[in-house]
Amino acid sequence: MKTSAPESLCITGVTLLSGAGIGDQVTSVLIQDGAIAAFGKQAEQATADRVLQAEGCYLSPGFVDLYCNLREPGNGQKGNIASETRAAAKGGFTTVCAAPDSSPINDTGAVTRLIQEVASERSPIRVLPLGATTRGLEGELLSDMAGLTAAGCVAFSNGSLGIRDARVLRRAMAYARTFGYTLMFQPNNRALAADGFAHDGLVTARLGLLGIPEIAETTAVMELLLLAEETGVRLHLSQISTARAVEMVAEAQARGVAVSADVAMHQLVFTEDALSGFDSRFHVIPPLRSENDRQGLLTGLRTGTVSAVVSQHQPHDPAAKRAPLGETAPGLSSVESVLSMGLMLVSDGELTLPELIRALTSGPAGVLGLGVGELRIGVGADLCVFDPAATWVANDTSLQSTGKHGPILGRPLPGVVRYTISQGSVAWQPT
Amino acid sequence: MTATDSSLPTLQLTREGRLKHFLTLDGLDQALLTDILDTADSFIEVGERSIKKVPLLRGRTVVNLFFESSTRTRSTFELAAKRLSADVLNLDINTSATSKGETLSDTLLNLEAMASDMFVVRHSQSGAPHFIAETVTPGVAIINAGDGRHAHPTQAMLDMLTIRQHKGQFAGLKVAIVGDILHSRVARSQIRALNTLGVEEVRVIAPATLLPKDVESLGCKVEYDMRHGLRDLDVIIMLRLQRERMEGALLPSEREFYRLYGLNEEKLALADSRCIVMHPGPINRGVEIESAVADGPQSVILNQVTNGIAVRMAVMSMAMSGQVSERVQPGEGAGQ
Numbered sequence: 001m002k003t004s005a006p007e008s009l010c011i012t013g014v015t016l017l018s019g020a021g022i023g024d025q026v027t028s029v030l031i032q033d034g035a036i037a038a039f040g041k042q043a044e045q046a047t048a049d050r051v052l053q054a055e056g057c058y059l060s061p062g063f064v065d066l067y068c069n070l071r072e073p074g075n076g077q078k079g080n081i082a083s084e085t086r087a088a089a090k091g092g093f094t095t096v097c098a099a100p101d102s103s104p105i106n107d108t109g110a111v112t113r114l115i116q117e118v119a120s121e122r123s124p125i126r127v128l129p130l131g132a133t134t135r136g137l138e139g140e141l142l143s144d145m146a147g148l149t150a151a152g153c154v155a156f157s158n159g160s161l162g163i164r165d166a167r168v169l170r171r172a173m174a175y176a177r178t179f180g181y182t183l184m185f186q187p188n189n190r191a192l193a194a195d196g197f198a199h200d201g202l203v204t205a206r207l208g209l210l211g212i213p214e215i216a217e218t219t220a221v222m223e224l225l226l227l228a229e230e231t232g233v234r235l236h237l238s239q240i241s242t243a244r245a246v247e248m249v250a251e252a253q254a255r256g257v258a259v260s261a262d263v264a265m266h267q268l269v270f271t272e273d274a275l276s277g278f279d280s281r282f283h284v285i286p287p288l289r290s291e292n293d294r295q296g297l298l299t300g301l302r303t304g305t306v307s308a309v310v311s312q313h314q315p316h317d318p319a320a321k322r323a324p325l326g327e328t329a330p331g332l333s334s335v336e337s338v339l340s341m342g343l344m345l346v347s348d349g350e351l352t353l354p355e356l357i358r359a360l361t362s363g364p365a366g367v368l369g370l371g372v373g374e375l376r377i378g379v380g381a382d383l384c385v386f387d388p389a390a391t392w393v394a395n396d397t398s399l400q401s402t403g404k405h406g407p408i409l410g411r412p413l414p415g416v417v418r419y420t421i422s423q424g425s426v427a428w429q430p431t
Numbered sequence: 432m433t434a435t436d437s438s439l440p441t442l443q444l445t446r447e448g449r450l451k452h453f454l455t456l457d458g459l460d461q462a463l464l465t466d467i468l469d470t471a472d473s474f475i476e477v478g479e480r481s482i483k484k485v486p487l488l489r490g491r492t493v494v495n496l497f498f499e500s501s502t503r504t505r506s507t508f509e510l511a512a513k514r515l516s517a518d519v520l521n522l523d524i525n526t527s528a529t530s531k532g533e534t535l536s537d538t539l540l541n542l543e544a545m546a547s548d549m550f551v552v553r554h555s556q557s558g559a560p561h562f563i564a565e566t567v568t569p570g571v572a573i574i575n576a577g578d579g580r581h582a583h584p585t586q587a588m589l590d591m592l593t594i595r596q597h598k599g600q601f602a603g604l605k606v607a608i609v610g611d612i613l614h615s616r617v618a619r620s621q622i623r624a625l626n627t628l629g630v631e632e633v634r635v636i637a638p639a640t641l642l643p644k645d646v647e648s649l650g651c652k653v654e655y656d657m658r659h660g661l662r663d664l665d666v667i668i669m670l671r672l673q674r675e676r677m678e679g680a681l682l683p684s685e686r687e688f689y690r691l692y693g694l695n696e697e698k699l700a701l702a703d704s705r706c707i708v709m710h711p712g713p714i715n716r717g718v719e720i721e722s723a724v725a726d727g728p729q730s731v732i733l734n735q736v737t738n739g740i741a742v743r744m745a746v747m748s749m750a751m752s753g754q755v756s757e758r759v760q761p762g763e764g765a766g767q
Binding site (some may be wrong): 206277 | 442486534535536554556557559561562566578579580581582612616619643645646648651759
């Protein structure tokens, strides 16, 4: 991320908010030398270089995204580190994990270092690269996990491809376990998913879309859980989409398997119905599933079985989405809309505000062992200051991402991020 | 939560509820379907004249845009357009532009430059005509001639016309669709049409591998046993079985399929004695239907072909007039 001379900041008029709860009074926060230095009167009495007035806003830890496609290197028409981290900062994120499926794929230390160099110059927030578990994401040969870790990778993923060969998967887990690395997998049995691109259910029956059955996910979850249990690897399931997977993860956690899970925010808000008008924006993998699945995922978040919500941000150029549904590229440009979608869930009574914030801060931070997600003196000042009462409209102009295919366009969305503070510096503010 | 603002019914109807595209039967009510059948009836007479033309589409250009090859459907659309006095251009995109890497959007831009009034679209992707209807210049009518596994609404309507001709009405009818429902756009449109027109019961008869998940939600009952499923039937619709279904491990063999789900005279005798037999064609004799049944007295397969021209004339003329009514209407919403 960009580093500039640290100025001291005093943010006034805010209510503290974290996964632990909501503060009971309006207060101020002083930030000095990149860390939280004081709260309340003490903060107000100090002399800060700059005072940020944020009356009516919540101040929460900055959001952590475990899976975000930054499209650099290699896919400049879809986005780049500068544009997508600016979008993430606008969304209140202070840390994003960069998906490994760039071009070239992040399976060597050179690519990892390239991502970090570009990020250090052009990103207002922290970028943590995810390494490819297998070379070229091909699921055949292990990548140099120790070398990638030394270069800066914080965990390993195999993108959306997974590893087909159970023997390779088992060895990847055993090897990762040797060094205590975390493996993140999107559970998907590719033989069962085949060429599908929608949840196999009511909408595929009606529209004749190629379906991905629920069992494409659950059989993969079962295989991953059993192998993780046997190898002892630290397993994180990325972007689960079914109620049944949540139950399976809960059972595994109960018997002591080191497994955690996340869900993409759009899975909590939308269902298979979103495809009923062939809207290519909602072509996402895993697909939007049934209302029963959505409810199961929300339950998993409330109980903590699912510890994180991710953006699964996948920006595209317009042409990639402008075709008959089955010929379009999967993914939403979502990172700027995550908070707003979450606040919609809160106002519908489906999540509490602390549950939402936990899933965006301490939850994902815990998966990677990052020391962020708390509001106390001495911790690094990665913060999000947002106005829950203000609204914004996502459209081609307001979206900072190169991808303009946001999940909800053209109507007011609740929640505007006033300031994103990354390591003590202002990473986003309205212009 | 619903995500989309543009639902299918509003896309293909004018604000007055008239057709302006014909993409799917979803969202079309019984009155509109009956109107299509009545209009088609009036065109049947045109086909019996020595001069088989009416001037409803005179001066209009209809482009047959087939991204998937088809002989019968395309020729009946062509004949229908010509009987309506339109100029017709046939494009097999299958073998031209897209194989050179041109995207569908680019192909459309080029065709719009030719000032066409109507595209008749067949495409292997479900939803492609819907995509085209959202993309093209306002004023151009899109007629779905079959998209992926989604819909084949003109085929379903010509089937409904055939049923009405032979049965008089839809109330009280028991209809079965037999065979590969999973891959069939025809079956999806038929199930919708039969439900909208108010038949008593729709059954689908097939092994589980050839049925979509949650198929009952479409408004039909599942029968795995064909003999059981044929009892009391008024209409049997047989579907074509594609050879490649064996390769995907959906079926063991054609022989076994024919034994279990093929229609022969002995099985036909289990249905009502006045039961009619239909097939969207082209038929696979000895795979899903016995020749004695296909050519027998209860078969109405050739009536279906004749009705195909009349139904397509009806839909094309109705959609064109819906487009014209929107064009002449001033105001912000016209042509949306």
